[in-house]
Amino acid sequence: MNTLAVTLRQTLGSQRLLWLLYGITLVLGLLVALPFYNTLKVEDQNSLAFLDLLNGFDYTVYSDFMHRSGRVISPLFSVGRWLGALYIFLSVFVAGGILLRFAQVGERFDVGTFWQGCSKYVGRFLRLFGVTLLSVIVGGGIWLVLGTLMHIALEDTLTERGLFWVGLTFFILFALTATLALCIGDYAKVMLFREDEQRVFRTCRRAGRFVLRNVGKTFGPYWVFILIGAGLFGVYFLIDDAVTMSGWLTILLMFMVQQALVFGRVVLKVWSLGTAYALYEKLHKPQYTVPSVSPTYESVPIPFSNGDIQPPVDGPGSLDKDLKRDE
Incomplete structure (x- = not known):
């Protein structure tokens, strides 16, 4: 539940992202609602029967209207279906931008970066x-x-x-x-x-x-x-x-x-x-694969008593080799 609280604060802190997505949804809704409203306003012919729909759905009013004006309303239903498919596409499209926003915690929201994340x-x-x-x-x-x-x-x-x-x-x-x-x-x-x-x-x-x-x-x-x-x-x-x-x-x-x-x-x-x-x-x-490394004496500098640094020996057996060579 702590993760839910943290991500909720991050979500509410991304106001520009939320209002952008809400604006997209509102525009898609208006593309359907406005043609419906204008068509209904023309086709109702000042009838008072539609006022009955304010208190609940009345199938009689709906069937009478569709019988008289169904030919005009049917294309609008087709437009609504296409816009529904467009809404599904946009919901998939914006997912990349949303994830990019959560990957950039603490950074200012940038619309251009958001669209780049969506398109990628x-x-x-x-x-x-x-x-x-x-x-x-x-x-x-x-x-x-x-x-x-x-x-x-x-x-x-x-x-x-x-x-x-x-x-x-x-x-x-x-x-x-x-x-x-x-x-x-x-x-x-x-x-x-x-x-x-x-x-x-x-x-x-x-x-x-x-x-x-x-x-x-x-x-x-x-x-x-x-x-x-x-x-x-x-x-x-x-x-x-x-x-x-x-x-x-x-x-x-x-x-x-x-x-x-x-x-x-x-x-x-x-x-x-x-x-x-x-x-x-x-x-x-x-x-992660951690390789097994055996300790060696390579590149281990050994200081002399006078403060100089002795060059690194070649390995654990190199000291014996040097002694034999000196003999």
């Missing part, structure tokens, strides 16, 4: 993202398939309560496997950065062994971040239920709450990656 590691981080995604799909998908087969096999034997516990068990196994793969991916990212490694598959295997050797100190904090993120969403939904958006003031209030949630997610992303970097630095013990 983006290629290998994209390959790592593909490997991690494949691990999540394959590793987690196995439990989903086994759970489905088990549900079908026991459908006529167990009650609904029993089937629920079977499904919950396999879902927990899926969640643990998926999050473990993501955790290994974060430490592989740190290794690729810290050791300037290019071989992604080899680094993933090393990261897997590292995480499993220190599962409590690596996978445990990773779940702490997951629970913190879930807690942030829980607080947001509680506020959303408590605040009735009946005017511009409450709408502005909820907008501020939403932006606070977005900023909190940015802090959480930087904090989790910085913690992985710090824990790797703390737990990784490189194996």
Whole structure:
């Protein structure tokens, strides 16, 4: 927990980095929100039905609107999907800059250096993202398939309560496997950065062994971040239920709450990656090979009684050789 506190202070001390990442996220959100807002403003035709959506989702209003204006809205959904892919790419892209920031403790944040760190590691981080995604799909998908087969096999034997516990068990196994793969991916990212490694598959295997050797100190904090993120969403939904958006003031209030949630997610992303970097630095013990050296008498100056320095002898047997030569 001491490492979490230290990296949290480092994260909160990097205000320029946090606001830069928040600004990128805000711009991407506005690229979707503004076209949607302008389109809805044109297509609603001053209808008051949309006011019902302020108090909660109404499927009737949504279906009527999509039936009448779906042709106009559909391209905007396509734009949203492309921007979602762009957001994933940017989240991978900025990881190198974030790690570089934690490697430069005490130095002033420089935007140019940050972008250089992002561009240097983006290629290998994209390959790592593909490997991690494949691990999540394959590793987690196995439990989903086994759970489905088990549900079908026991459908006529167990009650609904029993089937629920079977499904919950396999879902927990899926969640643990998926999050473990993501955790290994974060430490592989740190290794690729810290050791300037290019071989992604080899680094993933090393990261897997590292995480499993220190599962409590690596996978445990990773779940702490997951629970913190879930807690942030829980607080947001509680506020959303408590605040009735009946005017511009409450709408502005909820907008501020939403932006606070977005900023909190940015802090959480930087904090989790910085913690992985710090824990790797703390737990990784490189194996140094220390050569076995036998003591010799070479280059050992022997002083004369008059203060002069005798030249170094050749070895332990050289003194006997000199005596025989003098005889």
